[in-house]
Amino acid sequence: MSDHITFSEAAEVMKDIQALSKLPTDEAATAAREIADRLNNVTLDIAVTGRTGAGKSMFVNAIRGVREGESGAAETGVTETTMEPSMYPHPRMPNVRLWDLPGIGGIKFETKTYFKKIKFDRYDFFIIVSSERFGENDLKLAQEIQKRKKLFYFVRSKIDNDVRAEGRKPKFNLEELLAKIREDCRKT
Structure with a gap:
């Protein structure tokens, strides 16, 4: 078995952390160290x-x-x-x-x-x-x-391709082009 846990398994570890508050202090400290080791993996x-x-x-x-x-x-x-x-x-x-x-x-x-x-x-x-x-x-x-x-x-x-193509136009403005591309990404 691998020492690593997946990202989704880490969510389960977070539930274990919440349960620590119900344990006596010495048990909680030991469990917290074990959880920290698991999260490192x-x-x-x-x-x-x-x-x-x-x-x-x-x-x-x-x-x-x-x-x-x-x-x-x-x-x-x-x-x-x-x-x-x-x-x-x-x-x-x-x-x-x-x-x-x-x-x-x-x-x-x-x-x-x-x-x-x-x-x-x-x-x-x-x-x-x-x-x-x-x-x-x-x-x-x-x-x-x-x-x-x-x-x-x-x-x-590949925005450089768009810049090169648009750069051939007489009224090319780099900032306007980049703003237009950003807005298109946000819209969708």
């Missing part, structure tokens, strides 16, 4: 998900401070590259595991079978990466995560 599984080609693997590499092609880097490419969930340890937080998931809506991972194939319930937290406007698959991901009462962040990637 909480494993947080973070899934990085989104549409195929959104930059999920690049995001995982950036978070870990690993460059493309380095040993241990998530493979990136211009075609569907990630074919199964791949776990990458966080370099400074040993109990945090980043999972690079295949893209939703690709040939191998159709939306209707995606959640089962990636073992959706395995993850404690989600980061939805999108490289363009928030779309139908992003919405389905967010709804499925919320349905399971889990949390997520939405990350907009």
